[in-house]
Amino acid sequence: MGCGRVTRIDPALRHQFYKLMVLFALEMLAIVLIFQVFSSVECRLTGIETACRALRSATIRILCVGIGLGLFIWFRPNLRRRLVTAADTANGEARRWWAVHLIGLGLIFVPWLRADSASLNADFQAHLVTLLAGAVLAAIGALFLLVPRREMSTLLRDGGGGLALVVLVAALIPDLADALAPLWWAFRGLILVTFYGVAVVLAVLGFHVVLSPETATIGTEGFFVEMAGSCSGIEGFALTAGFFAIYSVLMRDTLRLGRFWLIVFPLALLVSWLFNVLRIAVLIMIGARISPELAVNGFHSFAGWLFFTVLALGVIWVVQARPALHREAEVAEVAPESGARMPFREDPAAALIAPFIVFMLSGLLVQSLWQAPAQGYPLQAALMAAVLWLFRKPLLALDWRLDPVALLGGAVVGVGWILSFRGGPAPEGVSQLTGAALTGWVLCRVLGTTLLVPVIEEGFFRGYLLQLLGGRSAWQTALAVGVTSLAFALLHGRVIEAGLAGLIFAGIALRRGRLGDAILAHAVANGLIALTALLTGDWSLI
Known part of the structure; x- marks a missing residue:
């Protein structure tokens, strides 16, 4: 894609659009933290395990697709400029979508506000309709706040096949993680390297580490974990591969693809693995010194998806800022458009x-x-x-x-x-x-x-x-x-x-x-x- 400079647009509208994106991202973070980290919802205890797992999978896909769309808009300056200009949240139509979004958000949080962790699992079937209705309303409201209805056809037309490809790749990232999961068990060396990596981190930090290589169990001060699938960090590999694929397609006109895939991608996988080792070590420390329940919840797949999403986006940000990885002397523009900016x-x-x-x-x-x-x-x-x-x-x-x-x-x-x-x-x-x-x-x-x-x-x-x-x-x-x-x-x-x-x-x-x-x-x-x-x-x- 071209990377020329963009024309000046109203800074107030630009700030408004970006703040909306940040607000919706924080809402998604809060929902995941509350229901999957602090509330301990276990699908096998709900009585409707299949529906619960489908809802969980849908949440992960929505997260991936939302980030994929964010990358698509961010690296399409002309489209971004059009949407920023159109996203006037002060008009009557936007207020209606705000109402829809906030009502949906309220419905999502009603089960958490009215029930404790135990009753959330026992009564999950009764809460399912409320959660689904809230999710649909909140998503629809957020979508039409970011992309007004009159601009929806523009997004689909200007996005073309690239937009469809981005959505498809992002939606398949969870499936890629499932496909890669057997690697954790097929390659014993991956388990052992992660196992001893965690032991080294804990030992350096002054903890007395207790190891059982036969069962891949590690712990300290009475808190132990087994290196099962929740410790694999496969989510990080899938997210890195998926978002790197999206980024490489969007920036194919300027990105040095050889360096990107042959050098940066392996390094990114290594960073993801190191990050996973640190994550496991930190959770073991939390379990030993602070809260075993919180540590167990931290091993939940949702927590892993959040951690590795932030990591993958951080690596992309570093790549975008390195001129040596781009064919043009001037790095593709992702900086804010010209114009006075209020502190x-x-x-x-x-x-x-x-x-x-x-x-x-x-x-x-x-x-x-x-x-x-x-x-x-x-x-x-x-x-x-x-x-x-x-x-x-x-x-x-x-x-x-x-x-x-x-x-x-x-x-x-x-x-x-x-x-x-x-x-x-x-x-x-x-x-x-x-x-x-x-x-x-x-x-x-x-x-x-x-x-x-x-x-x-x-x-x-x-x-x-x-x-x-x-x-x-x-x-x-x-x-x-x-x-x-x-x-x-x-x-x-x-x-x-x-x-x-x-x-x-x-x-x-x-x-x-x-x-x-x-x-x-x-x-x-x-x-x-x-x-x-x-x-x-x-x-x-x-």
């Missing part, structure tokens, strides 16, 4: 979205690193504070004048939350903290709940989503308020109380069109709740 930390939209993403991912991080996740809240608070500091300029530019109605609304929400509370389990691990550790935890919890969380949650729900989904008509505003309040409620567990709180915060934000009023109301509510928890010692209230 990311000063982007008002990023200031509303990025802190919420950090907030959600920090929660997953804390659950990964602590057996009692509540003990890790200081780390989560530190990450929240850091991202808010990064975006301090656009956040400080908000109208922060005091509003008596916001103060009153926040007080009503806080008192209502406290009076309607019927008790709950205490945060695990907090009772074990004493002295300075307990004081530090309480300080982080109170400040995080009162000051950090209101800015992050209101910025995303009332600052970004409400404005994105809202419109000029009353019914569009009502729909936006309902959708954002429902999403807010699902996040907080107590659906009725949190839903009413979301309605009040939305009304306060819309009353004078000031996000600062909603943040103030939320801070007052959370402050009353935190104060009550502090005085009573009942941290389950928060």
Whole structure:
């Protein structure tokens, strides 16, 4: 393909398009982590193993096809420019697709919000329809947000046979992994090399390694794993081969194919193998020192697909940046188009979205690193504070004048939350903290709940989503308020109380069109709740 420079397009639309792609990628990551790493869904325990495995396989294929399409659009500058220009998420049609996408996303998370790991397996058949409906709606909404309906024919026409080939290759990557899987058992040397590679890594890090070469079992400090198929890293080989094939087709006019396949490809497979050795070593360390359950889930095939996808894309990024691998002196253009670029930390939209993403991912991080996740809240608070500091300029530019109605609304929400509370389990691990550790935890919890969380949650729900989904008509505003309040409620567990709180915060934000009023109301509510928890010692209230 040609690699000439592209004409200038509106930077705001370009940023909007790229942020959509990042947001959808993070949503896919969250879905996989929640259902396949933290929820321990086992198809053999669901009673509908075939349907469960089909859904799992479909999820992997969607991941591969989505990345394949992303590569296709990225390395087709003219098509990318056309789609970026068309992807105006502020128009009425886009708002409807946003609603479809968010409703679908909500349906996907309903089973996780309403059930624990054990009941997810037992009741999976009842959840299957909800999951399938949510997946279809979320995928359709995301597709038409990235590629408006009027541009769909352009994508199909301009993509032509190349687009069909990319989709086919990407969809067959899981089948390639299945085809390569027998190699793990056919070549005993591959097992042994991986086995002793993990042992060396653990020994270098100071662990006392216990080996059983006869059964290919390795472990330390009471946690052992057998080098079975989940340790093979075959997913990495399949992903590397599949994405390399797509990349080589897209860049065939500039890429030095001989060097790429004879030198880079074998090196990429070696890097994938080394990465797999490190992955196994890290999971064994997690199992020995932190959480055996988390380590076992980390060996799940979905976790492997995610790890190796990131690795394969990273190798492609390195290849794209190396002029020696391209026939032209100027590397094929993947840099942003010309035009003034607003610094990311000063982007008002990023200031509303990025802190919420950090907030959600920090929660997953804390659950990964602590057996009692509540003990890790200081780390989560530190990450929240850091991202808010990064975006301090656009956040400080908000109208922060005091509003008596916001103060009153926040007080009503806080008192209502406290009076309607019927008790709950205490945060695990907090009772074990004493002295300075307990004081530090309480300080982080109170400040995080009162000051950090209101800015992050209101910025995303009332600052970004409400404005994105809202419109000029009353019914569009009502729909936006309902959708954002429902999403807010699902996040907080107590659906009725949190839903009413979301309605009040939305009304306060819309009353004078000031996000600062909603943040103030939320801070007052959370402050009353935190104060009550502090005085009573009942941290389950928060």
